[in-house]
Amino acid sequence: MNSDWRTAPIPEQLRATLGLLEKVTLSPNVLSSEDMLPVLATGVSAQAIQDALLICAGFNIISRLADALDVAIPSAEGFSRSAERLLTHGYH
Template structure:
């Protein structure tokens, strides 16, 4: 149940976006740019990063939806739950582990990120552009996790499945069609 009492009892993020389309439209455009534009990371890898950050933040709403989206892009089922539990033993590609370690640390203790953390990402074969893109995904989902938790959104597994598949199929700008109320 949302803390925004003017919204329906079973409020979803799309309901919040419909109620506030002014900030929602550019936010969805930013999502599309960060999550789907050209990047050293595939869309699935960026969804993996988003779901991992959301899991680290214990944001079940975003973690659930973006886990489904990542899996729709080919990430093996169970990978994200295992990564959040224990990244070192998780069935994550060794090249991605330093990236997830970086965004995990950036999420938990941002002031403790060091050049050595970045060097671990580079040593795994990622470029500076990749580090930049990982930081953007991390920052965007820390923002979204706080927005979702701040307004009290919850979603069951059925909604996570529906929403995750919708993101896979239509991307983030595809959500703009749901914003029918102009302001």
């Protein structure tokens, strides 16, 4: 996907879901059940919306905690080293 999900060549179901997740993330105070209707209209199931919302909530919690605790983001080199270590040794 390119840098803009609004114009990326993705299925409409995904585009609608990403729009909902953006609103959940940026404007949760104005979210209502009406915001689910366009997503459902594309054929996304209620269960798929729930799954997407739960994943989004997890990422939002982690991001907000990291911001609150001023966690440093590793460099690209640091990410690469971590990825190599995980591929070699797993998550234990």
